[in-house]
Amino acid sequence: MTPPSLADLAAALPCDPLHLRADQVTALLAQFVQPLTASEDVGMFEALGRVLACDVVSPLNVPPHDNSAMDGYAFAGNQLVASAPLTLRVVGKVLAGATWTGPVATGECIKIMTGAALPAGLDTVVPQELTRSDTKDHITLAANLLRCGDNRRRQGEDLVQGGVALQQGALLTPAALGLIASLGLPTVAVVRRLRVAYFSTGNEILSLGEPPRAGAVYDSNRYTLFGLLTRLGVQVIDLGVVPDAPAQLEAALVQAANQADAIITSGGASAGEADHLRSTLPPLGDAAFWRINIRPGRPLAVGRIDASKITVKSGSSAYASSANSYKNNSSTPPNGPLLFGLPGNPVAAMVSFLVFVRPALLRLMGCTQAPPPLLRAVCTEALRKNPGRTEYQRGWVSTASDGTLQVRTTGPQGSGVLSSMVQANGLIVLAHEQGAVAVGEMVSVMLFDGVI
Numbered sequence: 245m246t247p248p249s250l251a252d253l254a255a256a257l258p259c260d261p262l263h264l265r266a267d268q269v270t271a272l273l274a275q276f277v278q279p280l281t282a283s284e285d286v287g288m289f290e291a292l293g294r295v296l297a298c299d300v301v302s303p304l305n306v307p308p309h310d311n312s313a314m315d316g317y318a319f320a321g322n323q324l325v326a327s328a329p330l331t332l333r334v335v336g337k338v339l340a341g342a343t344w345t346g347p348v349a350t351g352e353c354i355k356i357m358t359g360a361a362l363p364a365g366l367d368t369v370v371p372q373e374l375t376r377s378d379t380k381d382h383i384t385l386a387a388n389l390l391r392c393g394d395n396r397r398r399q400g401e402d403l404v405q406g407g408v409a410l411q412q413g414a415l416l417t418p419a420a421l422g423l424i425a426s427l428g429l430p431t432v433a434v435v436r437r438l439r440v441a442y443f444s445t446g447n448e449i450l451s452l453g454e455p456p457r458a459g460a461v462y463d464s465n466r467y468t469l470f471g472l473l474t475r476l477g478v479q480v481i482d483l484g485v486v487p488d489a490p491a492q493l494e495a496a497l498v499q500a501a502n503q504a505d506a507i508i509t510s511g512g513a514s515a516g517e518a519d520h521l522r523s524t525l526p527p528l529g530d531a532a533f534w535r536i537n538i539r540p541g542r543p544l545a546v547g548r549i550d551a552s553k554i555t556v557k558s559g560s561s562a563y564a565s566s567a568n569s570y571k572n573n574s575s576t577p578p579n580g581p582l583l584f585g586l587p588g589n590p591v592a593a594m595v596s597f598l599v600f601v602r603p604a605l606l607r608l609m610g611c612t613q614a615p616p617p618l619l620r621a622v623c624t625e626a627l628r629k630n631p632g633r634t635e636y637q638r639g640w641v642s643t644a645s646d647g648t649l650q651v652r653t654t655g656p657q658g659s660g661v662l663s664s665m666v667q668a669n670g671l672i673v674l675a676h677e678q679g680a681v682a683v684g685e686m687v688s689v690m691l692f693d694g695v696i
């Protein structure tokens with residue numbers, strides 16, 4: 245199925261497609277990005293953070309049999325009489341992993357350990373510490389202590405045989421790994437790992453190891469992107485720094501497209517004299533250059549490199565080092581790799597990644613899990629803000645003495661000030677329509693924990 249073009253999508257918007265709201269961009273990307281379908285089977289130790297390619301159907305009941313939730317004594321609960329103590333003779337013992345097949349008559353019980361299967365006909369367990377032993381092989385439990393069925397874990401109460409244990413699109417968390425393992429499944433089908441190539445652009449950008457020079461700055465975006473992408477569990481392809489030169493930019497885009505499902509560039513995405521993405525990208529495929537009403541991170545380029553264009557370009561010697569694997573690999577996105585051109589300013593690049601690119605990559609990975617909800621916290625300082633754009637301010641969220649969440653900003657909010665990002669544990673999200681924030685007002689926050 246051919247996905248909609250960016251032009252078609254933007255034309256359907258009830259506004260100027262070049263000046264979008266953050267929520268409109270999110271909605272456009274959700275329509276534009278089509279999930280990968282290729283899958284692979286991986287062992288449980290390789291499955292963390294991967295996305296389920298199909299439903300996991302439970303081949304058995306978990307637990308497989310009724311069993312005891314406590315160390316104690318198992319008996320038939322119909323012997324419990326309200327307001328009367330019950331004395332039972334202990335006729336045997338069953339440990340976890342063993343089964344008791346002998347008879348247990350009325351007035352009798354079995355000593356049982358946590359997790360041991362309940363013998364047939366026994367449905368109630370009295371915890372050891374709630375019993376009294378007047379003779380060596382008898383126990384007594386006080387009146388009104390238990391109800392029939394207490395401390396019994398039912399067969400299949402966690403997962404029922406034939407039921408869907410986990411749905412396609414789920415992101416495999418530590419709990420999910422344990423759940424799949426509890427079904428006895430040694431492997432699981434996950435969407436194949438995404439390959440994401442990235443490079444920085446700019447004549448002024450120095451790679452690590454290069455000597456400092458006047459007018460130049462060291463590259464930080466490749467390192468933050470490396471970290472952000474690695475946390476997302478994708479395979480990263482680092483393509484270095486590309487100067488502000490159309491031919492080299494084109495060569496880098498084609499090289500990236502030959503290897504990756506998605507390409508992320510930083511810098512050169514606006515309309516400045518040295519911003520060449522705008523002229524280089526459109527001939528290679530479907531492209532849009534948006535100005536988004538957000539801060540930080542106004543410019544964002546989005547595109548899809550046309551697979552047929554790559555084959556032609558990759559014949560040139562400039563691309564000789566990269567195998568033309570893209571066209572030959574049937575598991576890559578059928579319509580060509582996606583491109584995200586982020587702004588160059590380091591905080592703007594990170595925020596744009598978090599707000600737009602990360603959800604888009606998760607969608608490409610086939611993930612259907614809803615993003616973590618924004619939290620609400622009391623803002624402990626006044627914030628300046630004009631209605632008409634969404635703002636993401638770097639914040640430190642903590643728990644106030646009364647137990648409520650509170651948040652403050654972490655220093656200067658310039659879009660290049662990475663230190664305030666380092667000091668933050670989340671972003672304060674100020675909605676499009678919102679104006680200035682007074683001390684004590686509630687604001688929304690996006691916590692980094694679990695995200696970056």
Ligand code: AMP
Nearest residue numbers: 444462463464465511512513587588589
């Ligand atoms: P640009 O978006 O290319 O106009 O860049 C905006 C600002 O971000 C400029 O001050 C650049 O020097 C800076 N910048 C761009 N790319 C990087 C990078 N990879 N690392 C650090 N700063 C960058």
Ligand code: MG
Nearest residue numbers: 446511512588
């Ligand atoms: Mg630049």
